[in-house]
Amino acid sequence: MGIFDKPRLKRSPRHNDNLPDDLWTKCPDCGDLIHTLDLKQNDLVCTCLL
Numbered sequence: 001m002g003i004f005d006k007p008r009l010k011r012s013p014r015h016n017d018n019l020p021d022d023l024w025t026k027c028p029d030c031g032d033l034i035h036t037l038d039l040k041q042n043d044l045v046c047t048c049l050l
């Protein structure tokens with residue numbers, strides 16, 4: 001664990017009617033929708049935070 005721990009994305013408890021919750025996660029920082037597989041590759045951090 002580093003000193004500068006990046007904020008982690010959490011799944012929204014709300015269900016999105018248009019997009020399945022388990023595939024897409026909305027970044028709380030930039031508001032972009034990121035695919036879960038992309039998130040996992042980025043250590044669950046949106047590319048806007050990299």
Ligand SMILES: [Zn+2]
Pocket residue numbers: 027028029030031032046047048049
């Ligand atoms: Zn973002």
